[in-house]
Amino acid sequence: MKQTITETKEMAQKLAKDLEYMDEHELYHVWHIRCDVLNIMDDSIFSMDEFNELMNGFEPIWIADRISYGDFNPNDNYFQFDGYGNLVSFNYLSNFLHLTYLADEINDYDELADELVNAGLLEEWREMDE
DSSP states (O other): OOOOHHHHHHHHHHHHHHHHTSOHHHHHHHHHHHHHHTTOGGGOOEEGGGHHHHHTTSOHHHHHHHHHTTBOOTTSSEEEEOTTSOEEEESOHHHHSOHHHHHHHHHHOHHHHHHHHHTTSSOOOSOOOO
């Protein structure tokens, strides 16, 4: 059964609301699955606990440059590389991620929705075609 634009928008709005109620841990996993399924690794977000492991092998001056040209605080919970390769950090995924945009992506890509359902992060929310 083909959905109307209105039905699609309503589903995306419901999904965005569901994402708002997820805790940080769940959102972190949703975002990692999204990056993996859509092959958008440049959008990857990392826990600050992973910093030493990810920076292992890089020259200290390279790391210092990435920090000085970015907006980085080692006391934050998460970090990522911005579009220029600099490090930016933040504390709350829910404030950083655009949940409406994320909901639209989940709504648009069946494989992404299926992976999130399989991971137990999203209940089956699509009406099954009859």
